[in-house]
Amino acid sequence: MKKIAGSGYVGHTQQSLRDLASQWLEPSRIPKKFRIITDTSEFIRIDYDDIVILDNSPFLIRHNQKEGRFGMDDQPKFWVKSAIDLSDGSKKIIKLVFHERFQARIGDLLIDCVRSPLKEARILDLVQGHVNFMHGYPVQDTASNIVRVIDFIPGQTMADYAFADVIKHEEYFATSFPAILREYIEAVMAILFLHRHNEIHGDIRRDHLLRDATTNRLRWIDFDFAHGPNENKFVHDLFGLGNILMYIAGGRDITIQVLNDEMPHVRSSIAEDDFNIIFHNRIANLGKVFPYIPEALNRIFLHFSMGTTFYYDNTEELLDDLIRAADAVNRA
């Protein structure tokens, strides 16, 4: 990890920064005077048009990122800034240090969680050059905060990419899903890569999986969640992978509400065992809802259902079943 000595930057003046900014910004968008920040501890005060200097590289701050699916609508994440790297004009996401400890609610259960800059920094080093992860580098600011400088990824989240509300599910399943599943298998292999290095993603959900518009590959983002001890440290990731799989197969979460509103004829056939083992309003046994889903694929879903007696112990087991299921999907 790069560590900055002394004042944190050398050779940058207001004029030199204006010169750098002028290469990438319209003159009207360049402020007359920049506020220069090298200690990012008070991230809430870092604002639009400030310049954060890390390892002597200047980043022009644009705006705060917004919370994702589980946050409050449009709630800004003050510790995550979008920025322009003034040394090359590239768009970056700057993740500042926010020591947050909380209990995440998963279904009815509470899990101790922390945001760990150290974990994310370690994984960024590990996944350098891996096509299925976000890329970036960790760098310490003058107060030894572990800041992560992330390459911006243009594209859609899996939630948008695999959404099948507007077309009929059978058509989506026959036309779009086989390719989405192939891409998803590659993303599962990427998680296996982490697990083989004894690391976990920690927060696998569909808005943390982006389809890169430039490479058309799926890429995992945001690895800073860490959890308390668990008898099997990979279980949370496996559960996340299962949930995304059921989402992309259904084209959305198939909830009891969806059945009531759109498929009331199916509702009576759903038993308690058919529901998701953690999210009790979602259907895991999608084969009952969409009978053309191949058995090999539906068997995977059932591992995440209330009725299951077998759990996946590791990602290899899930991946083996997924590859077999993809064959069945293609044959269908």
Added chain:
Amino acid sequence: MENHKGVPKLKDKHIMIAVDESENAKAALLFVAGFIGGFRGFRATILSVLAAPDIDLFDSDGERQKWIADKRESLLVVLERYRQILIQSGFPKTKIRTELVVSDDRPVSSVILEKQKEVCSCALVVGRRGISKSEEFLFGSVSNALVHSANNCSVWVIEPTCGIE
């Protein structure tokens, strides 16, 4: 080994009780005390595995070490209390040992099984947490893992309401 009359001595049966600070673990310990306390031919190891959270959960290694030290202290108190219970139930002092192990990033069940092999205990006793299926799925079950993975050893999973006081 033989006694003074040349008769081979019977080897003690070794029971390992895996405990933590929970009531379920206490129930397992009390079960052993009530079930075989006072009988000859048994020795017991009371084992506690301290599942140390990953370094990622702390701001520094110092903070983590302090957490481990504090937890260690409270578990040592529990182990001593449980040792006294076994003595009161009739186990000879010399036939009880206690052990505390810190598991770094390893499942508690695999540390227990490693220790069971090390001391060659023929029975492993644990309490049953009585967790829901969802909890078992997301947090894992030590007793389930032991039942599935133990070799050359019986596993007793004790219900907290087993009736032995």
